[in-house]
Amino acid sequence: MSYVVALDVGGTSMKGGLVTLSGEVTVFPGRPTGRERGADAAVATINSYVSELADAGTATFGQAPAGVGLAVPGIVSATVALYSANIGWRDVPVAAFVPDGLPACLGHDVRTGGLAESVFGAGREVSDFLFLPLGTGIAAAVVVGGEPYGGANGWGGEIGHTPVWPDGEKCACGQRGCLETYASAAALARRYAARTGDAATAKGIVERAASDGDAAAVLGDAVEALAISLASYTLLLDPSMIVIGGGLGEAGPALLDPLAERLAARLSFREPPPLRQSALGVRAGMMGAAILGWRAAGRTDWSPGLVGHGVGHGL
């Protein structure tokens, strides 16, 4: 059975899996990137992780993987990891990440997640949408014609630093009032702690908002910031839907219902697009990497409808 190796590489850790032609997924334990030992070490660590996954696949399926897909942070083309502030690399060719001879393809981490949502996730029935994972930080995939769009130089999708309240709270980026300052998981925890002196996770804050005025206020600011930002996006790009993902997106209706109400209130002369929860959750990046792996292999006969089913755990 043909399969690909799929990797979702974050700044500090990465996770990988094998995905077969018929859509069966075997997920492997994650691993640190080792970036604290430098960019070269991180590249070597990734290469060695891919090798192990390829070996495991060869043992299971009796053949080498057809291809390798890697979702990586920073500025990326299909063939070169151009720059990552997070890991510190510059201009690393895709071949450096994989054992000799394996066809491989790189993708931007968030846009690769958006690709997966587009091909077999929440956006599979539309071609133009926003994929907005809400995590420690916030960046988005602008999906146009079924494909994530990175702009002229791959710097697109930085919705987390668009100004929501231009004279608002200071953001780590140096500006004021960025979306991320109010609506990331880290922002919820930080702003709640600043009000109450108590530590709480973003998930905990959403859960207690019904009975805790401070949690409600912090969540309310996050929802309003998201509504303002998504109103701008909707007016500019008229998406068919907005897909909310990431850890905070898993709050589901507790976040999406008030957000839908506030988004509608921020729009005058048009209906808001529907809000949908990510279908793939935190697995979106790896699923998108599998698509890149099939593309690298030149295969188009894989089964997107099945991917995500039959999930097992390897190693």
Place this chain on the structure above:
Amino acid sequence: MSYVVALDVGGTSMKGGLVTLSGEVTVFPGRPTGRERGADAAVATINSYVSELADAGTATFGQAPAGVGLAVPGIVSATVALYSANIGWRDVPVAAFVPDGLPACLGHDVRTGGLAESVFGAGREVSDFLFLPLGTGIAAAVVVGGEPYGGANGWGGEIGHTPVWPDGEKCACGQRGCLETYASAAALARRYAARTGDAATAKGIVERAASDGDAAAVLGDAVEALAISLASYTLLLDPSMIVIGGGLGEAGPALLDPLAERLAARLSFREPPPLRQSALGVRAGMMGAAILGWRAAGRTDWSPGLVGHGVGHGL
């Protein structure tokens, strides 16, 4: 010599011209759309204007026009004018706008201007940019891969109603703090009059800003609003450049220089894209309509590089 009829239809008036295969343009006197007599009357007025231009072209060039292109307001596909709040029509097929048998193509007014800037204007050397004409109102063309992008349903580009200061001044659309409320030509005049009691045009306000504190304050707010909005656009869509057009865009460096400075100040971790003045000015819509006319005719052998030269005046 082959030629097309090109029309730029606004809410209250329209202007038309003939454009030859080698790029010579003959501009005809504008005409009211007659929308106050109803949508049907406006359609009939446009049809009759196209007929007159086609007759004039036949007399001059000895043949009927190869095609007709029409830039119209509202929601538009290539074959149907779906809706215009301004004129009041709904679902008017393109054939209704032109004499029998002439191939014709419709385009959205602002996006058709963006198409012209993309094909032979300020954006001709890049494929991804924003075309932002600043007129009585503000709407934009989001150019992706060389073509204006209208979103899922053609409602894209409404940058004029994106919230800049979400708790700011009331906009005619019902929201608060929209870009248009601060930065349209109408907004400059209105806000200057509110401060001073004096009537002044947007152009006059820009000109006197160096010596008039009220004009400087009004212009400063407009520039800041544009900078905030363009910072968001830049972070989301990473354009190669931003092309400023419309009547107010003709202020040139008096507007673009402070705007470039404020845009850079609103961005932390990336360079701003260059700002360029529209190459086609208020002629952009008609030039784009000519491109649509050639497309309707199935011709690809026209000379974009020459269009804009050899401008004459007809009738």
